[in-house]
Amino acid sequence: MQNLSERIMETDNGSITIETDEDGVWLHNHNHSTHVDAIRLEETTNEVYIHWGPAIYTYEGLNFTEVLANFTALGSLGKTANFVKKNGELTRKFVLATREIVKY
Numbered sequence: 001m002q003n004l005s006e007r008i009m010e011t012d013n014g015s016i017t018i019e020t021d022e023d024g025v026w027l028h029n030h031n032h033s034t035h036v037d038a039i040r041l042e043e044t045t046n047e048v049y050i051h052w053g054p055a056i057y058t059y060e061g062l063n064f065t066e067v068l069a070n071f072t073a074l075g076s077l078g079k080t081a082n083f084v085k086k087n088g089e090l091t092r093k094f095v096l097a098t099r100e101i102v103k104y
Contacts, residue, residue: 027080
C-alpha cells in the first residue's frame with residue numbers, strides 16, 4: 001500500500017494524522033481522542049475499521065463518502081466512530097490481546 005498523501009490536523013487536545021492511499025484513508029489519533037486510536041476507511045469495500053480500546057471493530061454497509069464527510073464536518077474521531085457504530089453493521093471484532101476474531 002503506497003501512501004499517496006499525509007496531512008496533520010491540529011485539534012484542541014492533540015492532532016489527527018490523515019493518510020490516503022490507493023484503497024482509502026487512515027485517521028490516526030495523536031492525543032486527540034481518549035478512546036479511538038485509529039479509523040480506517042476502505043473505499044473499494046465500504047468497510048470501516050475502528051481501533052477502539054482493546055479491539056479493532058469492522059463495520060460494513062456504510063458509504064465511504066458519507067463517513068469521510070462526517071469526519072470532515074465534525075473533526076472528531078470519537079464522533080465519527082459513533083456515527084459508524086450507529087449507521088453501520090458490525091460484522092467482526094479482533095481482540096488485540098488474544099488475537100481472537102469474533103464474528104457477528
